[in-house]
Amino acid sequence: MAEREVDRSISQTVKAQLALRDQILSGALRPGERISELQAVETTGASRTPVRMALVRLEEEGLLEAIPSGGFMVKAFSERDISDSIELRGTLEGLAARFAAERGVSARELEPLKECLAAIDELLRQVPISVDAFSSYVALNARFHAQLTELSRSPPLIRQIDRASALPFASPSGFVMAQSALPEAQQILIIAQEHHRVVIDAIENREGARAEAVMREHARLAVRNLRLALRNRTHLDLLPALALIKTATD
Amino acid sequence: MAEREVDRSISQTVKAQLALRDQILSGALRPGERISELQAVETTGASRTPVRMALVRLEEEGLLEAIPSGGFMVKAFSERDISDSIELRGTLEGLAARFAAERGVSARELEPLKECLAAIDELLRQVPISVDAFSSYVALNARFHAQLTELSRSPPLIRQIDRASALPFASPSGFVMAQSALPEAQQILIIAQEHHRVVIDAIENREGARAEAVMREHARLAVRNLRLALRNRTHLDLLPALALIKTATD
């Protein structure tokens, strides 16, 4: 094993973690499948120690599950798990929005949020929206949510929201992609954008309850849309995170 | 190093994790202090590999923080962090209560909750409550909250609540101990018990909104009490988790 290629630009642990996460989310590793350390060593190029650290981190992240007799397997999720995760995230974001409103934020802090808002408005002007525009939307939407979370100025809450989003299907990109598969996509995105607008307004006017309520409604919309999208399974291959849903036939 | 004492009854990784957590929560390791792997190896009796795995787990758990240049340090929390964590937990438990109410639970599932309730009632009959009774209360209260969480039947939510409780000051034992230091302790516990009673009633009658509201109020009560307790710092040594609060003078 003399000619092991060692990439010294980043830590081996991080490299292994990213590589394994990719394999899981891309579906190369199926839900319920046991992950062999040796195999992971070969595919990631790191040695066993960093691979093990990466496995532990991915377990804490919620993508893997420890097997009692030893080792790890890819976690499998039900549709209910997914919709619960979205609602959970919405609840936490609602709390973040309330904190932001109650504690007050300066106009300067709201600036980046408003920029996101305007950029999304621009995208939504296209009818029908293109696939490329969807990618931009996904990125902008994620930025909006991340910045909103930051406004709470509460490190424990921010941390928790990050973890809730680690379940990838609960992330904005997850359900937005699902939405993109629907004919009603355009209408849905417009409603979501309205939510974004309202939450900013509520924070500006220090209306904590209203800010919280709209974020929860935002999540409920996403849940409804996910259900709809799961019903017309036609375009679900757009959603890589769905590799994690356990299928009945497997 | 021939005579290393190896305890084969439990995994070395778990042993190291428990030992380190103890050291952190007991204050043997101060907030902000860097944790030396070698030192941890000596105090825990495990070798470096399991110690490192334990450190990674404790980082994900939120007790440690990675240092950019390498290694880990004990995380330090502000009082605001603590009260936010309590409110965060209350919000999640509110969601759990709502799920339980909306999805319906059988009378049989509510049985253990009611047993807890009755046992706590019994304890509160003592006036004033003894120190021993407080320990029992802490345990019973923790059981009540854990069982309530389970009723949601939502694995992602249960997982998230567990993680929110991992911040130990957010755990019931944390603030209950803080409450115990106050003269108003008895009155506070009686109010908290009333909340417990109401949430069960709301779940039984499938009133999701009411179940959620009472759990959030429950958390707000805890936050108020924590603030009160922090003001009269006299008995705060009862609260080991407060070892994690960063002090101004350090």
Added chain:
DNA sequence: TTCCCCCGTTATGTATACAATCACGACGAT
């Protein structure tokens, strides 16, 4: 005296060797 650079020490990151446990399969007995 003070600042900077170089070197040594120390601690972390990584790789691998060793040990113990678990799973699977074959063989034998009932």
Added chain:
DNA sequence: ATCGTCGTGATTGTATACATAACGGGGGAA
């Protein structure tokens, strides 16, 4: 023929050796 048991192989858990990067101290020069 089927069930139980023993053995072998593979895989994980643990320990340690090696490499590399950070920190601190000491010495020299301005």
